[in-house]
Amino acid sequence: QVQLVESGGGVVQTGRSLRLSCAASGFTFSSYAMHWVRQVPGRGLEWVAVTSYDGNDQYYADSVKGRFTISRDNSKNTLFLQLDSLRGDDTAVYFCARDLGAVAGIPGYFQHWGQGTLVAVSS
Amino acid sequence: SYVLTQPPSVSVAPGQTARIACGGNNLGGKNVHWYQQRPGQAPVLVVHDGGDRPSGIPERFSGSTSGDTTTLIITRVEAGDEADYYCQVWDRSTGHPNWVFGGGTKLTVL
Numbered sequence: 716q717v718q719l720v721e722s723g724g725g726v727v728q729t730g731r732s733l734r735l736s737c738a739a740s741g742f743t744f745s746s747y748a749m750h751w752v753r754q755v756p757g758r759g760l761e762w763v764a765v766t767s768y769d770g771n772d773q774y775y776a777d778s779v780k781g782r783f784t785i786s787r788d789n790s791k792n793t794l795f796l797q798l799d800s801l802r803g804d805d806t807a808v809y810f811c812a813r814d815l816g817a818v819a820g821i822p823g824y825f826q827h828w829g830q831g832t833l834v835a836v837s838s
Numbered sequence: 839s840y841v842l843t844q845p846p847s848v849s850v851a852p853g854q855t856a857r858i859a860c861g862g863n864n865l866g867g868k869n870v871h872w873y874q875q876r877p878g879q880a881p882v883l884v885v886h887d888g889g890d891r892p893s894g895i896p897e898r899f900s901g902s903t904s905g906d907t908t909t910l911i912i913t914r915v916e917a918g919d920e921a922d923y924y925c926q927v928w929d930r931s932t933g934h935p936n937w938v939f940g941g942g943t944k945l946t947v948l
Contacts, residue, residue, distance in 0.1 A: 750937070760873075760881065760924055762937035774935045777839075810880060820935045822928035824871040826892070828880040 717741040717827040719811050724832030727801055737794040737811030737829055745769070745789040748814035750825060751796045753807035756833075763809070764796065768817035779805075801836045808833050840929040842940035849946040856912040858943045860925035863906060868927045870908040872901065875942075876921045884923075885910060912945075920947045 723735040737749070751763040764775045764785040773785050784797040794811050809832055812825035843861045850856040860870060870888055873881035883892050888908065889901040898913045912919055925940040 752937075759942045760875075760926075760939040762939065765935070765937070776936065777932070815886075822869060823937075824869075824883060824886050824926060824928075825873070825881070825937075826883060828882070830880050 717813065719813065719827060719829030721809065721811055721829045721832040724809065724834045726835045726837055729801060729803060729836055729838045731801055733798045733801065733834060735796040735798065735809055735811075735832060735834070737796075739792045739794065739811075739813070742813070744787075744792040746817055748817055748819045748823070749785075749787060749794045750812045750814060751783075751785060751794075752810045752812055752825065752828075753805075754810070754831070755804075755807045761807075765814070765819045766794070767819035772819040774819055798834065801834075803836050803838065806834060806836045839936065840927070840931050840938050842925055842927065842938055844923075844925060844940040844943045846941070847944045847946065849948055850912075850915050851948045852915055852917060854915055856910075856915050856919070856945055858910040858912075858923050858945065859907055860909070860940050861907045862927065865906045865908055865927070866903055868929070870901070870903070871926045872899075872910045873924045873926065874919075874921045875924065881924065915945075915947055917947050920945055 718740045720738045750765045766785045770787045782800045786795045811829045813827040815823040872885040874884045875881040885901045900911045922942045
């Protein structure tokens with residue numbers, strides 16, 4: 716079965732960096748676009764970033780563009796999110812999610828989700 | 839940016855039908871997807887493309903669209919259906935792809 720396991724979250728000071736990972740198993744990782752979605756505790760869901768199946772295309776939410784970088788290592792079935800210049804409003808649970816298909820910039824939805832990893836940005 | 843509007847809460851008695859609305863400009867021209875999120879858990883896709891169910895999702899979950907509003911319909915509601923529900927669409931009105939969520943609706947089973 717599809718399994719997505721996030722790691723790398725923690726407490727970090729404002730302005731610092733963090734790298735999240737998402738280990739995938741149970742499917743052909745290199746055939747699917749992958750996303751990061753975040754959720755402030757007690758609040759709603761916010762899409763963050765997507766990468767295409769081969770890592771050649773990426774798109775970002777305006778709120779993180781220029782600060783976050785999504786990438787993947789298909790040889791290791793792992794998705795990454797580099798979080799730089801962190802701010803207080805980046806505090807959230809970060810979920811990785813598998814797309815319906817392989818291409819990043821077309822209509823789709825989130826077929827499978829990980830359990831999330833909490834990032835807390837403190838001043 | 840594109841906005842999806844959901845009621846904050848819906849309450850229903852066990853065995854009754856719950857209807858959770860999601861509204862947006864020209865929503866009828868978009869494919870709408872629905873996620874269930876139980877407390878402390880990750881979201882789960884329950885309906886995609888307006889009314890299709892992934893494997894493993896009970897037939898009690900369905901969707902309908904009328905004009906600029908799409909509705910998640912849960913028949914014969916059970917205690918285990920108590921959760922937050924989010925609608926989602928893909929949008930490009932800002933010039934780049936964006937996956938947009940509604941604010942979420944908390945379903946309470948009385």
